[in-house]
Amino acid sequence: MSFFRLIAKAFLLATRSRKRFLMFTAVYAVIIALTSYFVGQAFTVNMIPIVGLPFLYMWIMIGGAIGMTLLYANIIINYRKTEIATIKCLGWTSNHIRILISGEIFAVTLVAFVVVIEIFIHSTALLAFYYIAKQGTLPVSIVLVTPWPIFLTFGIVLGVQILGVLLANYKILLIRPIQALQKM
Amino acid sequence: MPDIMLKAENVNKDHKRSGEIIRALININLEINAAEVAVIQGPTGCGKTTLLNVLSGLDMPDDGKVFLDGENISRATETRLSTIRRQKVGFVFQDFNLIDTLTAIENVEALLWPESLSAKDIEKRALAALRDVDMLDRKDHFPRQLSGGEKQRVAVARAIIHQPRVLFADEPTGDLDPESGTKLMELLVKLNKDYKTTIVIVTHDEGIANKYGKKRIYMEKGAITSDE
Numbered sequence: 008m009s010f011f012r013l014i015a016k017a018f019l020l021a022t023r024s025r026k027r028f029l030m031f032t033a034v035y036a037v038i039i040a041l042t043s044y045f046v047g048q049a050f051t052v053n054m055i056p057i058v059g060l061p062f063l064y065m066w067i068m069i070g071g072a073i074g075m076t077l078l079y080a081n082i083i084i085n086y087r088k089t090e091i092a093t094i095k096c097l098g099w100t101s102n103h104i105r106i107l108i109s110g111e112i113f114a115v116t117l118v119a120f121v122v123v124i125e126i127f128i129h130s131t132a133l134l135a136f137y138y139i140a141k142q143g144t145l146p147v148s149i150v151l152v153t154p155w156p157i158f159l160t161f162g163i164v165l166g167v168q169i170l171g172v173l174l175a176n177y178k179i180l181l182i183r184p185i186q187a188l189q190k191m
Numbered sequence: 192m193p194d195i196m197l198k199a200e201n202v203n204k205d206h207k208r209s210g211e212i213i214r215a216l217i218n219i220n221l222e223i224n225a226a227e228v229a230v231i232q233g234p235t236g237c238g239k240t241t242l243l244n245v246l247s248g249l250d251m252p253d254d255g256k257v258f259l260d261g262e263n264i265s266r267a268t269e270t271r272l273s274t275i276r277r278q279k280v281g282f283v284f285q286d287f288n289l290i291d292t293l294t295a296i297e298n299v300e301a302l303l304w305p306e307s308l309s310a311k312d313i314e315k316r317a318l319a320a321l322r323d324v325d326m327l328d329r330k331d332h333f334p335r336q337l338s339g340g341e342k343q344r345v346a347v348a349r350a351i352i353h354q355p356r357v358l359f360a361d362e363p364t365g366d367l368d369p370e371s372g373t374k375l376m377e378l379l380v381k382l383n384k385d386y387k388t389t390i391v392i393v394t395h396d397e398g399i400a401n402k403y404g405k406k407r408i409y410m411e412k413g414a415i416t417s418d419e
Binding site for chain 2: 008009012013016020023024089094095097098099101184185187188
């Protein structure tokens with residue numbers, strides 16, 4: 008019960024830090040969208056990679072996701088250092104805090120994914136409406152991105168988040184409860 | 192014979208600062224009874240906060256033993272100390288240390304979030320704690336919407352939600368105006384009377400020590416000079 012409560016509170020804490028949350032959600036949404044596009048271009052239908060620029064760009068975007076997750080994890084821990092020390096004084100274990108911070112890191116990815124899916128669905132619908140209205144028929148392929156790359160990218164970005172979680176876990180262990188009594 | 196809630200036996204603690212060793216605690220021997228209000232006072236740098244940290248398990252002594260409610264905490268694991276803090280100890284900080292993105296009631300509830308209690312039970316306890324500190328009408332306000340005295344009251348509510356056996360307060364009135372400071376001290380004394388909570392306060396304020404300290408521990412240069 009406490010695990011799910013801590014995850015829910017993690018989402019609450021993430022969304023309450025509005026500016027930071029919106030900024031990182033936007034960045035992750037762009038990363039997921041672009042990576043999905045390049046993933047779609049970089050693989051055949053049978054998942055055979057096509058070596059070329061899209062393949063390279065896909066890896067660049069994944070590198071960007073890694074950079075962002077490490078940055079976000081770093082920012083969260085630095086921003087919450089006194090809070091983490093305080094709740095350690097209150098009796099939270101490092102494990103409890105890990106769940107909270109991990110939840111905050113994953114919250115951004117999840118919301119960014121939902122944003123991308125929403126944009127994908129609505130843009131596809133708008134394009135379909137446009138073509139039907141203008142030409143009376145749908146072209147063979149109207150979608151900018153097919154759905155499977157988005158889900159695959161979401162899985163990749165979630166996996167990449169583990170690096171951010173590992174960094175956050177390491178930094179959480181370094182924070183001692185006594186730091187709550189020190190002016191930071 | 193009253194229970195001994197806190198006991199220090201031959202406690203020593205050194206700090207290393209810029210390569211120099213500073214003797215923060217020198218041969219401390221101390222007993223604080225259950226349900227007592229103890230005030231640790233002394234000039235800046237005398238070791239009062241270090242003593243508080245060691246008595247509460249936030250810091251470990253280099254030598255000696257510290258007993259909290261009969262248990263030797265000076266060699267306890269961090270996991271065990273976390274459990275003790277969650278069950279028996281409350282903290283009130285000089286800077287309040289409230290979480291800015293949580294409301295007053297959420298700040299109070301936060302201590303119990305890792306526990307296997309229902310949300311309703313946690314809320315009930317938080318409301319009771321806020322009622323005790325007369326902050327029920329401000330439960331949905333964020334710390335930025337509260338005055339210093341109000342923030343400290345919420346911090347006290349957070350410290351008592353789990354009905355701790357001992358409450359540690361490090362300069363709790365340090366950031367408050369005199370009137371708010373007096374109200375806070377009276378609140379702590381009331382909690383001591385109502386719940387028999389042992390209260391240990393660190394302060395450099397003579398007025399507070401004189402008025403509220405049933406047991407007064409005076410420190411100077413790392414040692415206890417008087418204990419009455």
